[in-house]
Amino acid sequence: MAHHTEPNYFGIIVVLAVLTAAEVGVVLLNLPRFLIGIVLVILALWKAGLVALYFMHLKFEKKTLALIAVTPLILCALLMFSLLPDSNPDRNLQAATPGAATTAPATH
Numbered sequence: 001m002a003h004h005t006e007p008n009y010f011g012i013i014v015v016l017a018v019l020t021a022a023e024v025g026v027v028l029l030n031l032p033r034f035l036i037g038i039v040l041v042i043l044a045l046w047k048a049g050l051v052a053l054y055f056m057h058l059k060f061e062k063k064t065l066a067l068i069a070v071t072p073l074i075l076c077a078l079l080m081f082s083l084l085p086d087s088n089p090d091r092n093l094q095a096a097t098p099g100a101a102t103t104a105p106a107t108h
């Protein structure tokens with residue numbers, strides 16, 4: 001196994017702190033919620049990648065171990081996109097409303 005140099009952990013902590021400050025800044029900006037969500041997910045994945053690479057030492061492992069770590073992310077993304085059409089609450093509300101609107105309660 002090839003010898004690797006010790007990573008600059010303090011530098012990585014500084015980068016993580018800057019990314020956290022960027023997340024707070026993005027929330028405070030007057031952006032659409034969808035865009036804020038996308039940016040926050042990208043920043044969170046970036047931070048998770050840094051933690052996994054350096055603090056969990058995946059950067060110095062074989063590529064097979066990295067594939068094992070990335071596979072749940074890919075599966076999670078596929079599951080989220082496959083369930084996305086079912087998550088529209090307006091569509092579900094409209095589907096339930098017409099049947100209720102046509103049926104009037106009987107009065108005696």
